[in-house]
Amino acid sequence: MKHSCHSCRKKALVTALAASVSFGASGIAGADASNAELQQQIDALQRQVTALNSEVQQAAEWKNPNTLVHMAGYTDVGFVKTDAAGDNGSFTVGSFSPIFHYQYRDIVMLESELEFEVAENGETETNLEYMTIDWFVNDNMILVAGRFLSPVGQFRQNMHPSWINKMPSAPPGFGHDGAAPVSDMGIQLRGGFHVGGMKANYAIYIGNGPELKAEVEDDGAGAVDTIEYDGIEAEGFGADRDSEKVFGGRFGILPMPSLEIGVSFLSGKASVTEYEDLDTSLFTITMPPDLDTTTFAASTYDVTGMDVSWRNKEMDVRYEYVKSELGGTNIGGFDIEAATWQTWYAQLAYKFPGAKYEAVVRYTDFDSPGTARDIQQTALGFNYLFTNNFVGKLGYESNDNPNAGLDADNRWLLQLAYGF
Numbered sequence: 001m002k003h004s005c006h007s008c009r010k011k012a013l014v015t016a017l018a019a020s021v022s023f024g025a026s027g028i029a030g031a032d033a034s035n036a037e038l039q040q041q042i043d044a045l046q047r048q049v050t051a052l053n054s055e056v057q058q059a060a061e062w063k064n065p066n067t068l069v070h071m072a073g074y075t076d077v078g079f080v081k082t083d084a085a086g087d088n089g090s091f092t093v094g095s096f097s098p099i100f101h102y103q104y105r106d107i108v109m110l111e112s113e114l115e116f117e118v119a120e121n122g123e124t125e126t127n128l129e130y131m132t133i134d135w136f137v138n139d140n141m142i143l144v145a146g147r148f149l150s151p152v153g154q155f156r157q158n159m160h161p162s163w164i165n166k167m168p169s170a171p172p173g174f175g176h177d178g179a180a181p182v183s184d185m186g187i188q189l190r191g192g193f194h195v196g197g198m199k200a201n202y203a204i205y206i207g208n209g210p211e212l213k214a215e216v217e218d219d220g221a222g223a224v225d226t227i228e229y230d231g232i233e234a235e236g237f238g239a240d241r242d243s244e245k246v247f248g249g250r251f252g253i254l255p256m257p258s259l260e261i262g263v264s265f266l267s268g269k270a271s272v273t274e275y276e277d278l279d280t281s282l283f284t285i286t287m288p289p290d291l292d293t294t295t296f297a298a299s300t301y302d303v304t305g306m307d308v309s310w311r312n313k314e315m316d317v318r319y320e321y322v323k324s325e326l327g328g329t330n331i332g333g334f335d336i337e338a339a340t341w342q343t344w345y346a347q348l349a350y351k352f353p354g355a356k357y358e359a360v361v362r363y364t365d366f367d368s369p370g371t372a373r374d375i376q377q378t379a380l381g382f383n384y385l386f387t388n389n390f391v392g393k394l395g396y397e398s399n400d401n402p403n404a405g406l407d408a409d410n411r412w413l414l415q416l417a418y419g420f
Contacts, residue, residue: 066105073098073113076162078415087409093118094162094415097129109134130183130236144188144205147236150181151190151203151250152264153320154307163419166316166349166360166383168393172375173322173343173366176235180322180343181266181303183236184208184246195253204249210234210301211241211273212326214336215370227275227331229339229369232301232324242271244298250305259310264322266303272331299336300327316349339369351385358383360395371403389419 075096081089096116103109113129132146149157155174159165173179186207193200213230246268254260307320321344328338345364352358360381367374381395393415399408 068101068103070101070103071098072101072420074161074163074417074419076168076415076417078168078413080411080413082409082411084409089412094417097161106136108136140193141189141191144190145186147183147185147238148188148205149183150234151188151205152181152248152266152303153250153305153322154262154309154318155320156180156182159318161419162415162417163389163391165417166347166358167362167379167381168395168413168415168417169379169397171320171343171345171347171362171364171366172377173341173364173368174320174345178343179324179341179366179368180305181210181232181234181324184234185236185238186245188249199254199257201252202249204247206245206247208237208240209242209244209246209268210270211237212270212299214272214275214331216275227334227336229272229326229336230275232270232326232341233274241273242269242298244269244271246270246301248303252307258312260308262305262307264303264305264307266301268301269298270301270326271298272329272336297329297331299329299338301325314351314353316347316351318345318347320345341368343367356385358385372401372406374401374403374406375408376400376402391417393417 073096076094078092078094079089080092081087094117097113099111099113101109101111110131110133112131115127115129117125117127119125128147130147130149132144132148135143135145137143149160151157153174155171160170160174162168176182184205184207186205188203188205188207190203191201193202211233213233215228215230217225217228246266248264248266248268250262250264252260252262302325303322305320305322308318310317321342323340323342325341326339329336343364343366345362347360347362349358349360360379360383362377362379362381364375364377364379366377377400378398379395381393383394384392386392393413395413395415396410397413398410401408
């Protein structure tokens with residue numbers, strides 16, 4: 001209101017000065033045109049009018065600024081306890097993740113998310129979850145450049161923030177080092193358009209791609225027996241160390257506003273850039289010469305996925321499937337066999353009408369080349385929505401490893417999640 005009144009006073013002054021200029025000019029028309037003194041006064045008044053007009057425009061610009069600055073984000077704290085004997089549980093800080101937006105008109109926007117986590121040893125870990133410059137090319141297309149969340153599937157790019165995720169944990173295989181890519185570094189085109197009476201959205205990109213980890217097994221005599229894939233690290237590396245790019249994206253269509261169906265793909269090559277011994281006693285193991293990862297042959301890397309979501313006022317139903325495949329390759333004369341990671345989950349959330357309570361059930365089946373990591377998980381959740389962006393969650397996970405002789409600990413989870 002203070003700015004508005006100040007602007008009004010200046011507009012009134014401009015009007016008064018303009019009237020003075022007009023009156024002075026009409027008087028001079030009937031006087032001696034050579035009167036230099038009056039002409040100088042008129043020129044001075046005109047300069048004042050011009051200056052005040054400029055100030056009025058600047059004072060009113062706060063109503064329609066060219067630059068918008070916005071900060072959002074989320075954080076969560078909680079408690080986790082497994083069914084393992086002797087585990088009394090631990091209080092945790094999931095993460096503090098501020099998100100920054102700095103936009104200039106409808107042309108360009110800087111978007112970035114930082115992630116602060118407290119490790120088990122108490123140290124604070126800082127990560128740049130994503131950072132992009134977004135150029136709004138037109139109403140149907142945005143060019144995104146930098147480090148971005150993977151557009152493969154729905155969970156990672158849209159559902160992973162703790163205050164949005166209906167459960168206090170991610171489905172197995174959709175976190176770090178799982179079947180689904182987390183992020184990438186590259187260039188992406190994304191947007192939306194209409195198909196007949198339906199809406200559609202798309203995202204296509206090219207990026208540096210993932211790096212692979214390998215495990216080394218001993219033959220019992222201190223030499224290499226086999227080398228196997230250990231994991232896919234698809235987390236937006238700042239350097240393409242294997243010089244192999246990947247290309248992929250997602251296409252989604254909404255037959256009706258409450259229903260979305262999406263398909264995803266990713267294809268390219270990736271190389272092993274890190275290895276680890278399966279047994280810490282194998283430090284004397286005879287490795288291929290220096291394990292020079294720059295000479296490792298790249299393997300094919302392909303990802304396929306599908307997701308479905310349907311919502312109304314009370315119910316939220318989701319299904320998502322992702323499969324990542326690595327082709328065979330050779331390291332220092334040792335063949336590595338092809339490997340597959342795949343996971344899927346189905347989730348149903350129900351919000352009781354007229355209440356702040358919500359019940360959730362989720363089933364996930366995650367398969368990996370390392371049988372010890374396979375999980376069939378049934379998760380039950382009960383949420384209380386203090387507000388739309390502040391939720392308390394109670395969850396229980398029944399975890400089972402389907403491979404004979406291998407077990408997985410069940411666990412209880414409590415979480416307070418706040419989106420701001």
